[in-house]
Amino acid sequence: MRREITRKSKWMEMLGQWETYKNSTKLIDRVYKGIPMNIQAQVWSVLLNIQEVKSKNPRTYKVMKEKGKRSSEHIHQIDLDVSGTLRTHIFFRD
Template identity: 50%
Template sequence: MLKRWDHYLPSEKLRCWVYKGVLPQVRGQVWLRLLNVDQVKARNARKYQEMKEAALASSRDIMQIDLDVNRTFRSHTMFWDRYGVGQRALFHVLAAYSVYDTEVGYCQGMSEIAAIVLMFLPENAFWALAQLMTDDRHAMHGFFVPGFQKLLRFQAHHQRVLQRALPDLRKHMAHGSS
């Protein structure tokens, strides 16, 4: 499918393949294509470098990012070492994003998403995160903007689904067991 990506892109077959799970060996290549990272990156040459530099000079989130990077996936070899290669890369992606998207800046919870993307797309993690957050198809931006509108809508929907499908479980989760 990767060799004939343009043929499969709009197909139900590709959608089913993705929902079944993409093998770790090709996951980065698939995410790169699904998120259109190469096109976005080409249209924004040097932007990531500029955002990294701007973040170090002016991001109000630097201290929180530094704290959270050290708490992110500590059992994964990529993030074991404080200020190691993985932690530095994660710090740069998050710091750059904090000035790239000033409405969101940085919010706890973003570090785990960025870290997973970084594991599979080390050279393109910033643009993959930007696409996940801002592209209309994925629109994760709404989970992190002040007020968390999209997160609250999803939580309310989850509660309705639980109430309809598993009312005893919903009651247990809401009140705990006695």
């Protein structure tokens, strides 16, 4: 539990100084170690630059989001692969 709190604070610091860290090896290392569960959505939104994508292409973003929700065969396969290979990784606990 303490490790999770420490990791979360490191991630929050990194997000606060995003321009410094966005192309760094430190970011890559932290992603491989896992993103704390309670900030995953926030981190992935920044990693994928969602705000810019949404503002430049609001209609396209909405369509892509809906298509992603409907691709259940792929989501099912990803779940199978993750549970079979990375079940001990903190990112995939649940």
